[in-house]
Amino acid sequence: MDRIPILKMGHALLVTIQVDMHDQLAMALEEDLTARIAATGARGVLIDISSLEIVDSFIGRMLDSIAAVSRLLDARTVVVGMRPAVAITLVELGLSMPGVNTALNVERGLALIGVSVSGDGEHDAGTEV
Amino acid sequence: MDRSGTMLFADLLGRAKTRIMADWSAELERANARVPGRVSTQELVAQGREVLELLQSAASSGDSDPTSAAYSRLRDLLAEMSRARAFQGFSPTETATFVFSLKKPVFDAFRTEPDLSPDAMSAGLWTATTLIDGLGLFTMEVFQKSREEVIIRQQREISELSTPVVKLWDGVLALPLIGTLDSERTQVVMENLLQSIVDHTAEIAIIDITGVPTVDTLVAQHLLKTVAAARLMGADCIISGIRPQIAQTMVHLGVELNVVSKATLADALALALQRIGRRVVSASPAPAVRASA
Structure with a gap:
């Protein structure tokens, strides 16, 4: 079965979803990711969905639950590169994913994780409001 | 016949x-x-x-x-x-x-x-x-x-005319809304805003509702949808320009926005600049301040 590769970059794990997500793949990803976070002690998880054109409620929930699981393992999840159409779809589905951090691109996502991991609260304070 | x-x-x-x-x-x-x-x-x-x-x-x-x-x-x-x-x-x-x-x-x-x-x-x-x-x-x-x-x-x-997205600063967009927000317009507004966020790689979007005559529960819901979609794209939203009467009506209706809101677009811009780590200083130190100091 296909697996989505998980790359380790310093304290962060990078997942780039480049294929159409089906439910099986999503569940496998959640399992793999959880295992990798525990094994590597990663502090951040970056999920790049910029090439994902179609999301359904299941994938939306999966992203949400990955974020929840990582939070339990003390890793911060950032979903990056969501397309406008996908964002609108998720909102219309009622999935605004309050527990997930988002960023426009991988660069900003990494900055977000870097900031939160290094404990530099100065830039972070703004997003709390 | x-x-x-x-x-x-x-x-x-x-x-x-x-x-x-x-x-x-x-x-x-x-x-x-x-x-x-x-x-x-x-x-x-x-x-x-x-x-x-x-x-x-x-x-x-x-x-x-x-x-x-x-x-x-x-x-x-x-x-x-x-x-x-x-x-x-x-x-x-x-x-x-x-x-x-x-x-x-x-x-x-x-x-x-x-x-x-x-x-x-x-x-x-x-x-x-x-x-x-x-x-x-x-x-x-x-x-x-x-x-x-x-x-x-x-x-x-x-x-089409009344939903322009304006770039205020690098990474800061403004969306001055004018007129009533119905579902059809919200859709157009949302699409415009999200596309502009991508085009300008914006971090912060200011939604100015000075020109929105009334905010009822439906309009508030539409605003929240737009904010949620922008957040999913990785951009924070600030709502500005809520007039006093509208603020009162919203509270009486029990409408909660749960979004950072500022009274004026200027305040919102100041907050946005602060968040992206910029500060506005006057070109030359004001003499009055000096004298008092």
Whole structure:
């Protein structure tokens, strides 16, 4: 079965979803990711969905639950590169994913994780409001 | 009876055309004198002559139904005329009068027709009335439809015009909303905003609702949807320009936005700049401050 590769970059794990997500793949990803976070002690998880054109409620929930699981393992999840159409779809589905951090691109996502991991609260304070 | 009446009408139009046209011209001139300046009487008379010509040829087919194929050329002409009138801003009455004012000349022509039996007369009159009424109604229908087209086009233009996304700073966008937010406009606004976030790689979007007249629960929900979608794209939203009355109404309605909101666009911009790590300083230190220090 296909697996989505998980790359380790310093304290962060990078997942780039480049294929159409089906439910099986999503569940496998959640399992793999959880295992990798525990094994590597990663502090951040970056999920790049910029090439994902179609999301359904299941994938939306999966992203949400990955974020929840990582939070339990003390890793911060950032979903990056969501397309406008996908964002609108998720909102219309009622999935605004309050527990997930988002960023426009991988660069900003990494900055977000870097900031939160290094404990530099100065830039972070703004997003709390 | 119907067919003979139609033939009679067509004959009459053929025989007394000059007289009918002269009478009709007088009628048109009188009607046109009441609203001067829009269209010249000559033009009206020329149009009338054309209409009469086509009406005669259509009626001589023996068909008395103005929606039938025989009248298609006449209908095309009338449609063109009333569409032009709709765009020129004619009133419905003025537009309809053009066709209906043909009645009097036609009736006069019938009356002065020698040796016409009462039966034939009534049949001919009936056909003439129904035909002219039908054509008049058709004119009104086209007129109405043209006006509706204008309204729909303007609506579309308004909704496109009134949702601009403005770049205030590197990474800071503003979305000044003007007018009521319905679901259709929210969709356009959302798409515009999200696309601009991608295009400008924006971090912060300021939604200014100074121009939104009322905020009820539905509008608030639409705003929240936009904010949620922008957040999914990785951009934070600030809402600004909530007027005092609107703030009160929202609290009374129990509407909660749960978004950072600022009173004015200036405050929102200041917050946005602070968040992206910029600070606005005056070009030269103010002397007053120095003196006091």
